[in-house]
Amino acid sequence: MNQQAEPFLKEVQDLDVFTQVHVSRPHESAHLHVSGRATYTDDIPEVAGTLHAALGLSAKAHAKLVSISLDKVRATPGVVAVFTADDIPGANDVGPIVHGDDPILADGVVQYVGQPIFIVVASSHEAARLGARRAEVVYEELPAVLTAQQARAANQYVLPPMKIARGEPGAKIARAVHREAGEMVLGGQEQFYLEGQISYAVPKDDDGMHVYCSTQHPTEMQHLVAHTLGVASHNVLIECRRMGGGFGGKESQSGLFACCAALAAWKLLRPVKLRPDRDDDMMVTGKRHDFHYTYEVGYDDAGTIEGVAVDMTSRCGFSADLSGPVMTRALCHFDNAYWLSDVSIDGFCGKTNTQSNTAFRGFGGPQGAFAIEYIIDNVARSVGMDSLDVRRRNLYGKTERNQTPYGQVVEDNVIHELIDELEATSDYRARRKQIDEFNANNEILKKGLALTPVKFGIAFNVTHFNQAGALVHIYTDGSVLVNHGGTEMGQGLNTKVAQVVAHELGVGLNRIRVSATDTSKVANTSATAASTGSDLNGKAAQDAARQLRERLAAFAAEKFGDGRVNARDVRFAHDRVSVGEALVPFGEVVAKAYLARVQLWSDGFYATPKLYWDQSKLQGRPFYYYSYGAAVSEVVIDTLTGEMRVLRADALHDVGASLNPALDVGQVEGAFIQGMGWLTTEELWWNEGGKLMTHAPSTYKIPTVNDVPPVFNVKLFKNRNVEDSIHRSKATGEPPLLLPFSVFFAVRDAVSAVGGHKVNPPLNAPATSEEILKAVGAVRSASADVAVAAARV
Template identity: 85%
Template sequence: MNQQAEPFLKDMKEAKDLLEADFTQVHVSRPHESAHLHVSGRASYTDDIPVVAGTLHAALGMSAKAHAKIVSMSFDAVRATPGVVAVLTAEDIPGVNDVGPIIHGDDPILADGVVQFVGQPMFIVVAMSHDIARRAARLAEVVYEELPAILTPQQARAANAHVLPPMKLARGDAGAKIAWAAHRETGEMLLGGQEQFYLEGQISYAVPKDDDGMHVWCSTQHPSEMQHMVAHMLNVASHNVLVECRRMGGGFGGKESQSGLFACCAALAAWKLLCPVKLRPDRDDDMMITGKRHDFHYTYEVGYDDTGLIDGVSVDMTSRCGFSADLSGPVMTRALCHFDNAYWLPHVSIDGFCGKTNTQSNTAFRGFGGPQGAFAIEYIVDNIARSVGLDSLDVRRRNLYGKTDHNVTPYGQAVEDNVIHELLDELEATSNYRARREAVREFNANNDVLKKGLALTPVKFGIAFNVTHFNQAGALVHIYTDGSVLVNHGGTEMGQGLNTKVAQVVAHELGIRFNRVRVTATDTSKVANTSATAASTGSDLNGKAAQDAARQLRERLAALAAEHYGEDQVDARDVRFVDDRIVVGDKAIPFDEVIMQAYRARVQLWSDGFYKTPKLYWDQAKMQGRPFSYYSYGAAVSEVVIDTLTGEMRVLRADALHDVGASLNPALDVGQVEGGFIQGMGWLTTEELWWNAGGKLMTHAPSTYKIPTVNDCPPVFDVRLFKNRNAEDSIHRSKAVGEPPLLLPFSVFFAIRDAVASVGNNTVNPPLNAPATSEEILKAVGAVRASVAAAAAAR
């Protein structure tokens, strides 16, 4: 062989092998990009940022009354405390005293003249240390004139006290259909709220900069919102404020809007004292100040036939919003739009009432109203099944959305790419549902104290912000001359793996290996006007924006490579990017070599990308439109055992099958499904919020609020991803995974209800409220026994 031809032939073979290789950086499992930092303790959170010399610490003075006028506040003892530097009140705010994300003016940073819940911040103490500030804040002498307080959703409804006008979504004539139905049923139920319980609490660190500038490190899901709030509070332009967030130790919605109060208080103290200030409330203070998942009270009426097919249904939902609107409007909107869950409801009437109460202002939480809406119809369908004497799965199947007909939601959006039928078929088979149902019946027939329950529940969850203009994102991608890539986007990392997925998308688009890509902290000075990382849209929006930026770079590089390395006028469209190589004809050139050549040729090696979700529109007044880009589907089967003497409950097994489209990263997505399931299970079983008669939240610490532990996880826990591709042009045809899995543990709640019903031989619908704590289970067992005894006596 000609020795001069050997390198050429070798290059040809390498180019041919690369073109034939199945190189991909998406649809593959990969560890979280910061996993090694998380497990080693080297991951940097806001509280880990090295403090600037002269940093002071702040603590908040909080109201002891649920609703009262502030007659006077004396800070003599506070200021006399050694180490205290300043005490700030609403009078010290130079701009707007408000952190309301939507309704402006109803959510003060610091109470001014009146307090509206126990725990509301009234003043800021700034001191040399965190402990000094916190202890000194307790020394203030406050005189109150108490006012009447409303504490529950039912009280708010009775008083017609609301933070927003009532909402209504309707189709057909529900009242008439219910009246004419073969069977009618009315009832009510309660669904409790939930504490976000992020591992990292709320925290902000503000450092003054030149010329009225302010740099705020904040644990937040919405840096742009924090930027706006701080700017308005300081009465400066947004470009004076930089908000940065590298990562959060969890958010779950609790850091979407409510991190604003802490960012503003830290920034106010820093602006007033011209020195850095850190505000890190203790867990107790955090839980006393911040809002939770909205708890709901429902009343309903339903009409159905002998097979359990729903003719008409009406439901009235009242949520506990707290003292201000916060995000309660869109939460209720999503609740109304998810009442249907996976079911075709031809005649339906849904009313939503946002109750104003003298409690913490409730806020976003994973699912954002969707779980509260879907819970109601699942409860109703569960009742129907027991009333007509059929298996609940069969009644659920009877009412499912159709494929080509009976497939339009009450708000007017067609349910396209409906895979719930196939998904249920697969889960029913793989979970061995029918045989296990018989085994549960046999167990219950032979046991008087312990009773088992089984339930399979479906999920249909809409993906997008239900405020259309929030569905946009931006990103920056930089390629350095050594071939390394730096990405910045508007999403925030809270442990869910967003940065990992975005890095995978960029690596795939540029045909390079994952380890070449690094994603930096979210920063309002890099990508402006970002939306919150919420509504399960993080990967959909930011992945598409980053892909757009990387695509522009690839096209520039392809043109350069075709011109510089190509022969016989190689078309740039034929240049391929594969495995750290750029293939031009018979040549495979290392990626970093092409980058250096591009730099020498003065090709721009950075680009911005942008994405806006298409097809969305929404008329809030009419409650009609296409608010969602697509739907995610899922289902779960849970088996439980209860002790009828103590109310104790255990989940014995859970099988979940969830649709994430063509998963970007199956390992991360399975982890999200598992985490969402356990978090939702906690909400529905153990996580009880309780306020005393004075309006004080008594479950305000890990010692009094019970989240699930590893011992609560089912010993058999099978989570699988449903094989599917998104019909919509989402990022690589994947689907969102953050929020929808939280609805899967409905199966746990209704399995508990199934077990309780077995006490009365499944003839009585148990009045079981959520969370199904031991106390609630015992009350429901007692009610079923009493009902059976009353029926026997009547005979």
């Protein structure tokens, strides 16, 4: 081999190891976040003449609007105009699925405290807020239903009941050696995004409207604004560069704010910004659905479930919103990681005079899985076994005991290996012994330990939403611009899409820029939700980039290969193109391709395969694949005060072949803490009049950095998706939110230690200090009764 050939061969060999995926890369906007230069909707420079809007809200949970006097509102200094439902030229509706039940502005009747009645537009944000509070409204109060239990008693629902059943659960429960029945309550959760709801509407010529909106679903906002104004969709442009968090709260409920801003801008022909304060935001918007459960279960001496029936009722609020698919997903996740041979799952969507509850990270999945975990926790304590052993006994199998109650076969099960690894790395058995010794020697402080698994289905359970589009442009200097239909809310979607495109084109990540999501570029997009952002948009962008690479390869083979190189043999890596013995800079190939009139932009599209779903029967294959995980948590409680502290958490989560391990670990960490907050401190409370009293950071307790476990071990499980997902990765958005079930059941384990683990604690979620104290008292009382009964015998 001659000396001149050696460097070339080394460079060619380097092409084979080039990768921009499966490696950690910083978030594409991290430097902007930490420096304060990231542009959110409220940071966009205001157009001259911009006005500000505020909403006038209902003070009653359910009432007829007898009269509304807005004279004092209009007389407020700075107020320019006031609009009511009568001013809406098109449809007064923002219902995402059921149309007509979710008005933009109340018309004739109000259905919850905080429902918008009118819009105030003023020269400043402060003037608009002041004016909104000066309306004189006369109400005729009507009966109000506030809880899921009340809705069930009144037979009042936003949608028909749902049911999934298999086998003969009633008969199996009746014949079981052990039977148990009970009920529990799981609270809701405020999304508490750092950036609140906001829309900035700017009128354009010829009835156009450009709305900058903090939303997870630009296309839905486009449709809603168009319907409100009575114009075609092509008149409306929705743009979102980034959100300061969404968590589902900006999937459908950003619609009301977009429509109100657009209506005011349309009427006044001036730009209008609507940014509610945090209190108003929390009063107006819906949250995670809280659930009430009743159940029956039959099981054998070893804790194997032989039959189980559960009845789930959710508090949906006054309108349907997304309650239907949320309940569907709850029903489809009741099994979690467990084989249930004979099962009945009933779901009821209770209509209440409260905020219309909506999407929240997990979208009903956490509420469904929580129920079976609670039941198994009870079963384990009742048979006197470690809960981990009972969980293992009931897990799905690999080749048998592997079909879900809704008919999908579990083909990618790794939960056994994952739990094996976590049990070993967390020293579960040794710590269980140490905790038992601690509890035996401590009367006031009690420790608890729990390991809980996760199996979470990935895909929209409305099949047609599982599609995405993308545009990729290569400029003549070799730089690349990407636009896709997903939205960036801090989760790193744009970073992953940029990595996918860079890998496909064989260029450095610094060449790639992802532009703001824009309905005029990629049309008819799905929401960035259901953990599908990277799966859908990554595949669409990959499709577009692959077309460009193939065009460039064909051109390069002809231009630089002297007719001796096939386009299939041209390789792209490290910003260079290998064409036979030639190694040409990527930018040079692009520049020459332009001169040769080669198309340097392409669109891409992706539709998730293998999905089918019969909503009438609740049967089919709603999920493309499953993500798995497990976590071990150790807690300590003070039995005198109810205070609780998480001492250690170990999480092992399956993300397939991770596109970006650093981002995925961050997602798991964030989901764990968010889910922990939901299950322990984040209590939503409405007073008897239906007013949400926890409507600000002063009254609603989200986790802080001080609540993070001092020992917090997060690891990604080594795996590769069996399905052809984007580079065989798996979703990371929603599934890890179920990992902190381990925290709740560790708390329950600690409470049960008060009674020597002989009594199932009646602990509801969130496990606040008050709930823990009540449960401790109940366990002590029940233990005393057992002792008295034993003494009599």
